């Protein structure tokens with residue numbers, strides 16, 4: 001939990017049974033609409049990472065971009081998009097991961113950063129952890145050093161953060177929601 005974690009959590013909306021019955025969707029749009037809350041959100045990440053000597057923020061398509069771009073701007077490091085399959089025009093490397101039904105793929109440009117660069121991977125939310133873990137593996141495979149993986153929201157009951165930690169990557173979440181809240 002971060003310095004503003006409780007406050008950030010209070011401005012995230014839960015939409016029950018969306019996009020399908022049984023899912024509690026954690027909707028960050030009220031947080032984004034609230035300029036004071038959005039500033040505190042970005043400040044939470046800046047506070048954690050300003051002394052970590054990062055070279056790049058690798059942000060995951062699409063909601064990860066919302067955090068990744070202002071963070072890269074504030075920290076004065078580069079912004080690297082990790083995109084869903086078929087969106088990047090240059091030479092790519094890709095990582096396939098399993099969804100509840102079927103598979104998905106994320107891609108990275110082969111020249112996105114230099115060997116040994118210190119990279120933070122960011123997204124808005126960790127559920128099963130499949131997306132974040134695939135992105136972290138991509139960075140590692142391309143020679144980057146994943147300093148940490150970072151998210152606004154963790155859903156610990158789904159075990160994603162633990163899965164990412166078990167794979168050897170650190171996880172930071174500004175706030176978390178259990179299934180019953």
Ligand SMILES: O=P(O)(O)OC[C@H]1O[C@H](OP(=O)(O)OP(=O)(O)O)[C@H](O)[C@@H]1O
Nearest residue numbers: 061062063125126127128129130131160
């Ligand atoms: O931990 P996981 O089970 O992998 O789920 C988390 C991912 O799912 C959501 O993205 P989504 O694929 O819905 O795409 P979007 O950002 O384009 O809305 C979310 O933004 C994360 O990227």
Ligand SMILES: Nc1ncnc2[nH]cnc12
Nearest residue numbers: 023024025026027125127
């Ligand atoms: N419960 C959830 N809320 C918002 N985004 C999600 N992505 C995957 N699961 C989600």
